[in-house]
Amino acid sequence: MNLRRLWAIMVKELRQLRRDRVTLAMIMGMPILQLLLFGYAINLNLRNLPAAVVDQAQTAGSRAAVQDMLASGVIEVAATAQSPQQLVDLLREGRISVGIAVPPDFERRKLDGREAIQVMVDGSDNVVQSAAAQLAQYPLNQPDNFHTLAPTPISVVSFYNPERRSPVNIVPGLIGVILTMTMVLFTAVAIVRETERGNMELLITTPVSRTELMIGKVLPYAAIGLVQTTVVLLLGVWLFRVPIRGSLWDVYLASGLLILANLSLGLLISTRARSQFQAMQMTFFVFLPSILLSGFMFPYAGMPLPAQWISEALPLTHFMRLIRGIMLRGADLGDLWHDAVALLAFIAVMLTLAIRLFHKRLD
Amino acid sequence: MTDNAIHAQGLTKRFGALVAVNSVNLDVPRACVYGFLGPNGSGKSTTIRMLCGLLTPSEGKIDVLGLRIPEQAEALKRRIGYMTQKFSLFDDLSVRQNLEFLATVQGLSRHETRTRVDELLQRYRLDDRQQQLAGTMSGGQKQRLALAGAIVHKPELLFLDEPTSAVDPESRRDFWEKLFELADAGTTILVSTHYMDEAERCHRLAILDTGNLVADGTPKELTDTLRGRTFVIRANSPRQAKATLDERPDVLSVAQIGNELRVLMREDKVTVESLRSAMSDVDASMDIESVAPNLEDVFVVATRKLARPEEQAA
Numbered sequence: 001m002n003l004r005r006l007w008a009i010m011v012k013e014l015r016q017l018r019r020d021r022v023t024l025a026m027i028m029g030m031p032i033l034q035l036l037l038f039g040y041a042i043n044l045n046l047r048n049l050p051a052a053v054v055d056q057a058q059t060a061g062s063r064a065a066v067q068d069m070l071a072s073g074v075i076e077v078a079a080t081a082q083s084p085q086q087l088v089d090l091l092r093e094g095r096i097s098v099g100i101a102v103p104p105d106f107e108r109r110k111l112d113g114r115e116a117i118q119v120m121v122d123g124s125d126n127v128v129q130s131a132a133a134q135l136a137q138y139p140l141n142q143p144d145n146f147h148t149l150a151p152t153p154i155s156v157v158s159f160y161n162p163e164r165r166s167p168v169n170i171v172p173g174l175i176g177v178i179l180t181m182t183m184v185l186f187t188a189v190a191i192v193r194e195t196e197r198g199n200m201e202l203l204i205t206t207p208v209s210r211t212e213l214m215i216g217k218v219l220p221y222a223a224i225g226l227v228q229t230t231v232v233l234l235l236g237v238w239l240f241r242v243p244i245r246g247s248l249w250d251v252y253l254a255s256g257l258l259i260l261a262n263l264s265l266g267l268l269i270s271t272r273a274r275s276q277f278q279a280m281q282m283t284f285f286v287f288l289p290s291i292l293l294s295g296f297m298f299p300y301a302g303m304p305l306p307a308q309w310i311s312e313a314l315p316l317t318h319f320m321r322l323i324r325g326i327m328l329r330g331a332d333l334g335d336l337w338h339d340a341v342a343l344l345a346f347i348a349v350m351l352t353l354a355i356r357l358f359h360k361r362l363d
Numbered sequence: 364m365t366d367n368a369i370h371a372q373g374l375t376k377r378f379g380a381l382v383a384v385n386s387v388n389l390d391v392p393r394a395c396v397y398g399f400l401g402p403n404g405s406g407k408s409t410t411i412r413m414l415c416g417l418l419t420p421s422e423g424k425i426d427v428l429g430l431r432i433p434e435q436a437e438a439l440k441r442r443i444g445y446m447t448q449k450f451s452l453f454d455d456l457s458v459r460q461n462l463e464f465l466a467t468v469q470g471l472s473r474h475e476t477r478t479r480v481d482e483l484l485q486r487y488r489l490d491d492r493q494q495q496l497a498g499t500m501s502g503g504q505k506q507r508l509a510l511a512g513a514i515v516h517k518p519e520l521l522f523l524d525e526p527t528s529a530v531d532p533e534s535r536r537d538f539w540e541k542l543f544e545l546a547d548a549g550t551t552i553l554v555s556t557h558y559m560d561e562a563e564r565c566h567r568l569a570i571l572d573t574g575n576l577v578a579d580g581t582p583k584e585l586t587d588t589l590r591g592r593t594f595v596i597r598a599n600s601p602r603q604a605k606a607t608l609d610e611r612p613d614v615l616s617v618a619q620i621g622n623e624l625r626v627l628m629r630e631d632k633v634t635v636e637s638l639r640s641a642m643s644d645v646d647a648s649m650d651i652e653s654v655a656p657n658l659e660d661v662f663v664v665a666t667r668k669l670a671r672p673e674e675q676a677a
Contacts, residue, residue, distance in 0.1 A: 008467035012456065019455045019496075202451035202512075205415055206468045207440050360437075362417045 001212055009208070009216025013190070017220065023186070027224055031178045031231045037238050038170050049128060050078030050089055051098040051179050057106035065117060066100060069135055075100075075328040090148055097122045098132065153325055171236035173296040174322040176316050178232060179258050181289050187266030188279040196275060214355055218263045225259035226252065245330030253333060254322040257343040261315035264350035271357040290316040318342045367426075368393045368520050368551040369414060374423035376574075378646030385421070385574040391553055391567075394496060396546050399555035400662065401588050406574040408448060415445050426446050428520055429430035430621050441470070444513035452495040452512055455643070458489050461497050461508065469516035482535050483511040489574025502532030510541060514550070521545065524553040527561065531598045539564055571663045577665035582658060589656035589664060591631035594638060596624040598649040607645050616663050627636070627660050 053070075055062050069075060071201055071312060075098050083085050087099030089205035099120040103109065109116040121132035202215065229252065236242040244251060244291045265286065273279035291297060294316035303311060311317045318339035333340055369391035375382040384406040391397045394441060399407045412418040414427055416436025419515050425432040430439045452461045462483060466476040482541050484490040484597070487507040492500065497508060506526060518528055523542075527535040539561065542560075546552055562582070569579040592615075596605040601624055608617045608626060615627045626638075642649060 002470070005468050005470070009462055012453070012460070012464045015460060016453065016455050197454070198447060198449040198451040199449050199453060201449075202445070203415070203468075204417065205440055205443070205445040205463070207437070207470060208468050360417075361419065361433075362412060363419055 001215075005208055006212050006216045009212060010220050013220045018113045025229065027182065030182060031228045034174060034178055035171070035235050035239075036234055038174055040234075044216075048076040049074060050095065050099045051075035051100060052079040052081045052087055053077060053100045053102075054081050054084055054087055055102040056104040057102045062106045062117075064105075065074065066235045067098070072135070072145055076134060086120070089315065091120055091122055094122075097128045098135070119173070123324065124217075146200055162322055171232065171240060171242040172327045173294075173320055174236075175229055175232045175255060175323060176258055176294070176319040177291060177296055178228055179255065179261055179319075180316050181260035181287055182228065183221060183225050183259055184266040184269065184286060185280065186224070187218055187263050188269040188283055189276050190217055190271035190272060190274050191267065192223070192273050192279045201362065210355055210358050210360060214267055214351075214358065216261065218267065220233045221263055222256075222259050225263075226255065229255040229259075242327070244327050246326035250326045250333045251323065252342070254319060254326060257322075257340060257347070258315055258319040261343050261346045261350070264347050264354060265315070267354035268350050268357070271354055288312075290314050293317065295320045312342075315343055315346050318346075366393060367391055368428060369397075369553065370426040371414065371671070372424045374410065374413060374425065374478045375421045376406075376413060377421045380507045382574050384420075385411070387571075387574075387576045389569065389576065389579075391551060394546060394549050395482060395514040395552050396542055396552045396554065396564070397567040398562045398568035399553065399571060400557070400559075400562040400568055400658070401555070401571035405571040407442070407571055408524050409574075410571070411445075411524050411553065411555060413520055413668035415443060416440070423425055433461050441516070442519050444523070446509050446513040446517070446523045446526055447557070448528070450497075450509055451604055452505075452509060455496060457494050457496055458500075458508055459484070459493040462512060465512045466515045471516065479515060483515065487511045489664065502529045503531060503537075506530050506534065506538060507541075514545065518550065520551045521553070523552065525555050525557070527556065559662070563658050564670045569661060578661060585661045586658065589627075589660050591653070592628045592633075593654050593660055594626045594628070594633075594635065595652045595654050596626060596638075596642075596649055597622060597652075598624065598646045600646060604642065604649065607642065611641075615667060625654075625660075627656075627663060 084101040090096045101118045269282045293311040371389040385394045394585045416433045529609040
């Protein structure tokens with residue numbers, strides 16, 4: 001490997017990138033936009049969720065309990081219903097997010113210490129989910145506090161989405177999502193574009209080696225990936241007070257591993273794709289499972305076994321575990337060495353395949 | 364070490380069932396401008412790519428500058444320049460940045476790069492445009508830049524794949540001046556073209572047709588083989604005269620050029636007089652003249668020779 005040649009390729013790549021305003025805007029705009037979008041959901045102050053109440057008990061106690069919940073300001077009566085079945089219909093139609101049903105035997109259930117009120121929640125909306133959890137905290141014993149309080153006086157039934165997630169989980173994961181989206185695409189497209197424009201035919205008749213070409217193309221994007229990581233971290237900490245409990249070094253090391261993993265995957269794609277459009281399609285073929293199966297959206301433990309196998313093969317899964325461990329649980333890379341090694345193995349395999357499959361030939 | 368820059372034997376390239384290049388033998392002497400003449404799809408680009416080591420031949424032996432290709436293609440890449448058919452420099456880099464990049468990649472030192480790029484910019488009249496983006500230049504300017512890029516490392520051998528296909532006639536003439544300058548300095552040049560006037564300028568040329576090398580030699584050698592077989596006929600009704608000539612079995616081709624007919628015979632047995640008497644019942648006043656054959660005639664003969672057995676088979 002000749003360092004001057006490597007440098008020339010990197011400089012060339014950066015110069016071309018500087019003239020490519022759209023890509024440049026994407027590099028900076030995408031992390032900021034995504035963070036603000038996700039962050040808005042995180043920051044949403046839950047107020048005035050549309051609700052409907054069915055009180056089949058009609059006792060002083062039941063009315064007081066309902067009034068207590070309304071007084072919290074979290075929910076607001078938006079529709080009327082006569083039966084619990086109507087509540088379900090209203091939920092499905094999307095006219096209410098929360099339905100409160102008080103059964104006719106409310107008083108007896110309370111005395112027996114059983115669940116006395118049912119809150120139905122539109123689980124398709126994560127934010128509403130956490131609101132339901134808040135409602136469940138309301139004590140039912142105020143009007144007649146001589147009764148012993150039932151341990152779980154209200155049962156929360158969550159429709160459509162059985163899992164609950166802490167909003168703080170999103171920002172660390174978002175670093176991984178953004179890096180997966182941009183890094184794979186940028187490298188894949190960067191090489192295929194040269195083939196499409198005919199530049200590759202010129203490059204392969206020069207003494208540039210495969211390794212020089214691949215590394216020279218990848219390193220500028222690795223630097224860009226670290227810039228993106230920094231943007232998300234800064235905004236996450238400033239705007240949303242996301243904690244970084246582990247060391248910042250470990251955060252960057254983990255991000256660096258993910259960046260290299262994604263770049264080598266992008267290189268591999270570029271050796272197979274014939275056009276930029278194909279490269280983009282292949283990228284999304286990898287991107288969607290990454291988002292869905294990495295644990296960013298749904299917990300790994302809840303997936304069926306085949307999905308878990310796929311999940312294990314995705315670099316984003318391992319990064320998710322690393323970054324949540326480091327940022328939220330204060331772990332260090334040593335504690336999570338399994339996932340760091342998995343990422344290293346992924347890089348080694350992808351890079352070897354990419355360099356082997358890339359030929360300085362046209363056939 | 365042979366005298367030839369390129370020696371290829373039995374060079375064949377198949378893409379699936381398609382035979383793009385069929386058993387071509389080729390010898391290109393050093394410091395000569397060697398032309399590949401042929402229509403589109405005749406295998407010119409494929410042959411050039413095999414000679415550079417970009418494509419692996421299906422069969423055949425290649426020796427370029429004493430190196431076995433494709434095995435020693437990497438060593439060859441330091442010694443050749445290649446100008447692709449399509450402009451392949453970077454549209455979004457400036458003229459100077461393009462040349463600097465290529466110079467560095469070709470292994471020139473920082474100092475060498477600076478002086479060489481300055482020299483090339485001046486020689487190819489690009490010095491007033493060195494900050495301009497390559498993609499925004501005209502066809503002729505792009506072509507000069509591409510040539511400068513291909514010779515930045517002073518290669519011994521230069522491959523040019525239809526370098527003038529997108530350029531106006533004046534730029535073409537200008538471009539050929541530059542090629543002869545390089546050949547005088549000792550560079551061997553292999554250039555493909557489908558223009559007859561360009562082929563005529565080459566020291567030697569090979570005619571390719573549907574993957575076969577159908578003729579090769581100096582332009583003079585090639586035209587000399589057709590001596591006595593070409594005539595120009597000026598008739599009052601050229602269409603009618605052409606119809607009559609087309610029916611004669613000894614006529615290979617008749618081409619109308621304005622009011623003149625250019626006739627190419629299969630053999631050199633016909634004289635002006637015998638042709639005049641044969642045509643007298645069509646038009647007694649026609650003017651017949653024996654003319655010197657040109658490369659277009661060579662091209663017609665070479666490509667028909669190949670087509671004939673196929674016609675018989677059909």
